[in-house]
Amino acid sequence: MGLALALAFRGLEDQLMRTTRVWGRAALLAATALLALPQAAAADGDGGGEADGAPSEAGTSFRTATAIRPDQDASAEASTGDYLYWAFPVDAGQRATVHATVKLPEAAARHAASTWQVDVYDGLRRRQACRLGTPRRTAAQDAGAVSLSCTLRTVKAWSEQWANDPLPGTYYMRLTVTGLKADDLGLPVRAEVKVTTTDAGGAQAVDGALAEPLVPGAGSDRQTPAAATEPEDGWASGWWSSRWLWTAGGGVLAALAGVGGYALTRGSGRPARVPQGL
Template identity: 50%
Template sequence: MSVRTTLTRSLAALVAAAGPVALPATALAAPSDGPTPSPGAATVTRAGTSFLTATTIAAGQPVQVDASTGDYLYWSFTADAGQVHDISATVSFPGARSGASTWTVEVFDGLRRRQACTAGAQTPTADKAASSVSLGCTLREVRPWAEPWSADPLPGTYFVRLSVADVPEPDLGAPVEVELLVSADGEGAPADDGELAVPLVPNTRAGAVLTDEQAIAPVDDADEGSWLDDLLPALGSRWIWTSVGGILAAVAGVVGFALTRRPRRA
């Protein structure tokens, strides 16, 4: 019994001693949880300055842009039903700064509705001595349909906006290096009770440009009114009710005067 007890205690001591050594090796071997670029994807080197000029990117396509502190950077990507998108960004500061700065990454759908993030550092603060700051935003799963009053993510175009929320005034205009990546998990629409007829894509062509022939249309003399129409305003409900009110006020004045007038004495 004593030999078995001694062996058991020795094995337990070896396991306890090897545990702390084996755990770091396992942690180092584990892959990172952040999104990775797609193999062979071309790097995007520019960004838009508004919703209308947002640069189109695809999921898994890396972005590397040189910008200035205070710029609003816009990108757009397409989302399908059943997908969960993860946006990760890194802002590097090549030069010295005078103080801490707060950066933010925001996501909007095709109707310009701000989407909530379920995970990620959406508004981190970089200290004065920090050389970079990392931002992240994990969106909710895109639904194939939703109620009109809800703000659930739907298939269509989505916009990513990266900007600085709080920065010392001397640091405005300082150069920064921005790296951004959008990843998509999930394929196909989940089993649901509806389907969106048209994706939420912003209409950037609201009207057609008229040519010179269309803009200058001939005016028919018969359509022109007489000089009396220029003097008198067009009759409408407002003029009718005003006239009726004036007549009633005059009648009420006459009746009131007749009731309150005293008869003359002979």
């Protein structure tokens, strides 16, 4: 009887293990299919156009600047000597870097070297200095392309009126040639630009915030596409920084230190015995 029960339980156990393996494979296949669906949908969406609708033109002034977003590739066909403008948003606590590459005409069509320059202006059209990068470069007559870059200072949430600190809002990138022989004016070029941003962290945070970001034309009938440039998740307004985490962590550590110090210094917790007769 005991042997029969043991064999029956053994058979039931084997059946349960086989069922578990089958259900496990089914669950794995279902999970794989679910994970593949978004990727397939993304692939279908990306296949419909090149570079996901990246801007393929540039403005010729501040008012007609083409709006682009950070990490978005943009390009423009132009003539040598044109002023090309793009606009992009930079929020408080961010450090932006603009990248520009100019594909030059064939060397046989050029007569001399050319000097190219990229400038960055804030929402008040104040030229901003570059902390890093090469915003100005000379290309030899036989060069096929020239690359420029400019890393701005960290954008502050608030600043004194007399200061030239970069503030959150719309920024403008201007690309042009500054040194060129007259015979080379009007030759076709292709410009490729991109803006990248990094978070500078709480060490660069300041107390205070602007009432509104510096977005020229906002709220007026003359609003341009550049004025509508805004981060996808909205403006931070400078209220958040990693200093909040450090402050909260410091408070917790101070509380733990106080509890530990009390536990070490309170003694046994019983009052000292007073000698009799005193």
